[in-house]
Amino acid sequence: MSSTPHKEKLLAAIENPKSNGDVALLKEALSAYETWVNKLTKLKSTGQVRINEMTSLLNQYKDYLEVDLIATKGSDFLKRQKGQLKLDNSVMEEFLIHLVNPSILNNLPKFDLETGPQTAFMSLAFRPSSITTLNEKPEVILKVKDQDFTIGKAIYYKFSSDSTFTAPKTVDGKFYLAVLAAECKINYDKTMFQECAGTAARLKQGCPIAKYYALVEYLDIQPEDTRLTEIDNVFLLRKAKRLPFEKRSVLAEVKAQHKNFPISAEVVGKFANEIQIEKIKNLLIKKVQSGDIGEHFSISSFLSKELNKDYSSISRLFSEVEGITIEQFFILQKIEKVKELLIYGEMNLNEISYHLGYSSAAHLSAQFKKVTGLSPREFKNIGGKRKSLDKV
Numbered sequence: 567m568s569s570t571p572h573k574e575k576l577l578a579a580i581e582n583p584k585s586n587g588d589v590a591l592l593k594e595a596l597s598a599y600e601t602w603v604n605k606l607t608k609l610k611s612t613g614q615v616r617i618n619e620m621t622s623l624l625n626q627y628k629d630y631l632e633v634d635l636i637a638t639k640g641s642d643f644l645k646r647q648k649g650q651l652k653l654d655n656s657v658m659e660e661f662l663i664h665l666v667n668p669s670i671l672n673n674l675p676k677f678d679l680e681t682g683p684q685t686a687f688m689s690l691a692f693r694p695s696s697i698t699t700l701n702e703k704p705e706v707i708l709k710v711k712d713q714d715f716t717i718g719k720a721i722y723y724k725f726s727s728d729s730t731f732t733a734p735k736t737v738d739g740k741f742y743l744a745v746l747a748a749e750c751k752i753n754y755d756k757t758m759f760q761e762c763a764g765t766a767a768r769l770k771q772g773c774p775i776a777k778y779y780a781l782v783e784y785l786d787i788q789p790e791d792t793r794l795t796e797i798d799n800v801f802l803l804r805k806a807k808r809l810p811f812e813k814r815s816v817l818a819e820v821k822a823q824h825k826n827f828p829i830s831a832e833v834v835g836k837f838a839n840e841i842q843i844e845k846i847k848n849l850l851i852k853k854v855q856s857g858d859i860g861e862h863f864s865i866s867s868f869l870s871k872e873l874n875k876d877y878s879s880i881s882r883l884f885s886e887v888e889g890i891t892i893e894q895f896f897i898l899q900k901i902e903k904v905k906e907l908l909i910y911g912e913m914n915l916n917e918i919s920y921h922l923g924y925s926s927a928a929h930l931s932a933q934f935k936k937v938t939g940l941s942p943r944e945f946k947n948i949g950g951k952r953k954s955l956d957k958v
Contacts, residue, residue, distance in 0.1 A: 568682055568683055569663060569681075569682055570603075570660060571652075571656045571659045571660050571663075571682060571683050572599065572653075572656040572657050572659065572660040573596070573599060573603075573660070574656075575651060575652045575653055575656045576592060576595055576596050576599060576653065577596070578651070579592050579644075579651050579653060580592045580593065580596070582651070584643055584647075585641075585643065585644065585651075587641045587643075588640055588641050588643070588644045591635050591636075591639050591640060591644070594635060595630075595631050595635055595653075598627060598630050598631065598635075599627070599631075602623060602624075602626075602627040603660075605623050606620060606623060606664050607664075609669075611669070612669040612670070613669070613670065614831075614835050616667075616669050616670055617665075617670060617831055617834050617835045617838060618831040618835075620661070620664065620665070620831075620834075621828075621829055621830070621831035621834050622831070624657070624658075624661050624829055625824075625828045625829050627657065628654075628657055628824075628829070629824050629825075631653070631654075631657065632648075632654055632820075632824070633817075633820055633821050633824050636648055636653070637817055637820050637821075638817060645815070649752065654752050655714070655750045655751060655752050656750075658714075658715075658750040658781060658783075658803075659682070659683055659714050659715055659750050660682075662681075662682075662715045662748065662750070662781075663681050663682045663715070665834070665837075665838060666679070666681045666717060670838055671838060671841055671842060672842075672873075672875070673842050673845035673846070673873055673875075674717075674845070677719075679717055679718065679719060680716075680717075680718055680719055680720065680742070681715070681716065681717050682715065682716065683712070683713065683714055683715060683716070684712075684713055684716040684718065684742050684744060685710045685711065685712050685713075685742060686710060686711060686712075686713045686716055686718065686742055686743070686744035686747055686769060687708070687709075687710055687721070687741040687742060687743050687744070687772045687773065688709040688710055688711055688768045688769060688771065688772045689708075689709045689768070689771055689772050690706065690707070690708055690709075690723075690741075690772070691706075691707045691709075692704055692705065692706060692707070692725075693705045693707050700727060701727050701735075702727060702735060703726075703727065703734065703735050703736060703737050704725045704726070704727060704737055705737075706723075706725060706737055706739070708739075708741055709768070709772075710741065710742075711765060711768070711769075713744060713747040713748070713749070713765075713769075714748060714749050714750040715747070715748040715749075715750060715781075716742070716744040716746060716747045716748075717744065717745055717746040717841075718742055718743050718744035718745050718746070719742070719743060720740050720741070720742055720743075721740060721741055721742070721743045722738070722739075722740045723738060723739060723740065723741070724736060724737070724738040725737050725738075743772070743773055744769065744773065744776060745773060745775060745776050745777070746776065746777045746778075746779075746841065746844075747765075747769055747776065747777075747778050747779070748778070748779040748780065748781055749762055749765070749779075749780045749781070750781050750782075751780060751781070751782040751783070752782070752783050752784065753782070753783070753784050753785075753786045753808045754780065754782035754784065754785055754786055754787065754800070755786040755787050756786075756787045758780075759780075759787060759790055759797075759800075762778070762780050762795075762797055763795035763796065763797055765778070766778035766795060766796035766797045766798075767795070767796040769796075770796050775848070777798045777840070777841075777844060778796060778797055778798055779797070779798055779799050779800070779801065779837065779840070780797060780799075780800045780801070781800075781801045781803060781837065782800060782801070782802055782803065783802075783803050783804045783806075783829070784804060784806055784807060784808040784809075785802060785806070785807050785808065786807070786808040798840070799837075799840060801833050801834075801836065801837050802833065803829045803830060803833055803834070804823075804827040804828065804829055804830065805827060805830060805833070806823065806826075806827035809823060836887070839883055839886065839887045840887055842883060842887075843883060843884050843887050843888065845873070846869060846873070846880060846884055846892065847895070849868075849869065849872050849873075850865075850869075850892070850895065850896050850899055851899055853868065854896075854899040854900055854902075854903050854922070855903070857903075857921040857922065858921065859900075859921065859922050859923030860923055861923055861924070861925055862923075863923045865892060865893060865896055866881075869892070880892070897933065897937065898937065900922050900923075900933075901933070901934055901937045901938065903922060904918055904922065904930065904934055904942065905938075905945065908942055908945060908946045909946070909949075915927040915930065915931070915942055918930065930942070
């Protein structure tokens, strides 16, 4: 994993023989890059103010790199191949690494998370060639995929056909588990959207709680409904469509588009907020799954203590991002847990109401019917279906 993906692309371009005529320009870009990163690391602000300052610096650097240098002075090769060389979208990849900062994201775990471009885990399977090979070293098949930006951690594994894990019959290794992945695109067309949808689905097969986003500068398609896919959200950073083909090489048009449609600090802030609320949701899901809520459980006290923040700010952020209150989200989680317990017959209604913090079975039944339109008995009789809690 690289913590300086854009710098590495600049250095690679400088060493590329096809870029010989652009070496001086690329070295100018490298100097501007160092200035950009230096300014980012010296920021002292917090929250949305810091995001605003970071985004302003991002726009300044991208305008200089993409307009003043490449579009104005670059060779035909550099203008055509800047996408293949990843000189443009790698800027966003590196910017997002700086976004994962306690001054902005203060709900992240205390242990060290790995952030940045990464080859992320998709699935694991075993492939014995025959029944006779089951007593040999397992053949592990890992499926992974490169992601532009991730938050996650390395996971280490060891499998053996021998309970004592003797070396000849043991295989070990590691993979990177991404709980958040994002694709950074300059232009976003129908094919890219479909590819992202497929990637999101496979990523969540390997890690069901994972979140998958696309951060794009220019749309090259009509807006699509991400709810029909496993993509959690698409963030349009510049709020603009891609320039028509005949205008993409016209310097004045490129300059005007950068000037009129800068990357939006508001949109970057919304992306940061989505990362923030995942901790809130995971805490509430875990609490429901524990089955230890209690009649006098207080959501506000619980979250304020866990997150060390004022509940009003937590609640406001959650409602802005999710469109429902924390209390409504918590009720939906509890109802899904009730469905699970009813389906599997693990407890009667009185026991369920006790473990999930209802004052009585009647209270639980009334809330269940209000949410689902059915009484618990009716739901059980029709063999009701439930959602995974992380999908509610």
